[in-house]
Amino acid sequence: MIPTKTGKDLQMMKAAFREFYFNHGNRIEEPVRIQNREFGLMGFDGVMKRHLKFSSLGRLVASLVLETPSDVFASNAQYDFPVLPISEKGWRGADLIFDIDLKDLDLKCRLSHSYMTCFSCRSCYFSGSEDRCPKCGSNNFAEVMLPCDRCINGLKSEVSKLHRFLASDIGISPEKITTYFSGNNGFHVHVLDESFNDLNSQARADLAAYIMGIGILADVIGVRRDTHNDFRVRFPLGGLDYGWRKRISDKLGISITSERKLTKLVKELGDIEQFRKRVADIAKEMGVRIDSQVTTDVHRVFRMPGTLNSKSGLTKTLCLDLDSFDPFEESCQLSSREVAVEIMPPRLKLRLKGERFSLSEEIVRVPIFIGVYLISKGLAHAV
């Protein structure tokens, strides 16, 4: 949760967003069969308008310039009647989408670039330095994080892991996998293979569990409970050559010929329950940390590629080359005209649009992309 923005803050953000949609509306990516999608526009007042329909991208952009929403969403689903209530829309399938969010990675660098902002007096500190506001004594805080290069690299490595799962296990060719930086603290991976579109929520939940490494049984590599609450080893039909069978057996250092070694391993761990726990832990560690709720929701509205994220002022951007992609460079697309803002934390350093900024608690004139970035995080206020 980000502290409430002042009227001036919202005014500045709205002006910057309108300018962006007026000048760069053509950067918004048109979804496949746009006329069958449901759109959602979030206002700067926090009210979401859903069940909207646009017959073309031009009409959508015109509406964005006119209304200037804080966030723009389109459904992953296609409907016969996108404007009707959910039960009457006529669901015709939904794109398969994965979300990898920084909060799920639990990276160690997190504390070094997190700030606590006070809801009561709007003052700001480094995260973890205080347990209550030194200025007003309130314990009503919000934590705000400015992702660093290590965070982005952590996210990229998780995305690469997801790509490998989708390609080698699920058989999706790399050209059908599209990756976007979400505009804030994550990546969205869209699958452009229509054969996945008619999977329902439960089928998608099963696929998500596969990718996350959840629900694995020791039977997968041939360790089964026998009638006397003991265990027996019998390698499964099809061996240990692929998928999770291979991942687990490689990690445990066993092969189809090492039945005795596996038996010994189970005994060393104590019993089959301990072995099962070990296998489950390995799978969880090797799985991809996706947000399963996002993948299983077949009626969700997703941020549209090319639109601005009101949590940062950055755009949701297509990553053509994940390794070289720099979100602080490529996703920062607001203009550079100068605005005056009051910086809240005692000091902060950041890099955006190829420039490094070192700011401290004072009123400064900065490019609007920096102003909006800090205001949206609650770390600055418009003057």
Place this chain on the structure above:
Amino acid sequence: MLRSLLFYKRIHNNRLATMTIRLGTADLAKYPFLNEAAEYMHQTYFNLDDLNLPELGHIVERASNRIRSEIEHGKPDFTLERHEIEILTFLVGILIIKAINSDNLTKKHCLCEALRAEKFLVHDLKTHGEPSTRKLLLFKVFKELLKMDVLPSMKYQLMFEVKVTDYLKRSHLFHEQEWKLINRLVHDGRVFLDPDETVRLIRAEVTNLLLERIKQMNPSHIPATIRGQANILKASIPMASRKLANAPSAYPPCVNHALDLMAVGENLPHSARVMLATYMLAIGKNIEEIVSLFKNAPDYDERVSRYQVEHLAGERGSRVRYLVPSCTKLRNDGLCFATSQCDGLINPVQFGRAVKYYRETNLR
């Protein structure tokens, strides 16, 4: 004996010689719901009134006995006659079912036909010598009927490859952890299954396909012999299976889901059966009614089911009456299918009350 039948003569005299049956006739006997079996009937100029002929009396009797056995024992008939007899028995069976017009019995009959085909199909996939014959069978049953690609594995002998999407669309109906994708051999968009698993995957679908066919069937009239058999069988249907306990909408979604799976003969896990039985006990159903709910289970044994339900009711063993598992427990067991009507509930047994309260408060 059949050679003397008018019907059979007509087949041979007229069209049989010109028919192109790509599957063997023995296969049509096992899978009389295939498109080719319908084509076969079409080409024999079969007329519904032929069923009134005394020569076909034994076919009507055979179909009738098969349905009686399904009503009484809940189990399919696995005897296998020649294709002419089997295809006609299948047709007469569904005509009788249509004439009886009972939802429960229709579901039961379709499930039994699916189970019957399942047994033959597993056997055929395991033993059909020629790879080309096996491929043809896979094509006819899986591709032509169910629009699903199944191929014999090139990598592993006696295993079959199914597309990940085809697998996911069907496997989510199973609660057992072993059916979760993570517990399968998956590679390059394919799931590798043994013959039993491959065929098990489509049981519900074959059942639904037959249900749909019976629903769509609109015969010009029902022959008198069929109507007569239907009336006799109708009288023998136990009262318990004629009526449904409550309006299904009154049940919570977890219970409805379990009932739906049970209706199509899915093998519910133990935890789901406990949930179903304890819920029914909690809302005041008697032991008989609850035991009859499990009749469609593939492993149904009335004696065992009765003992278990009585045990849960506190009439056997420890004499402790079991409570309905909490929503948290059901969620952990993967048995929760909550809707917005479940908001705020901590146990499925509160569902009816919550719906009533919701309706009342909305009326104010």
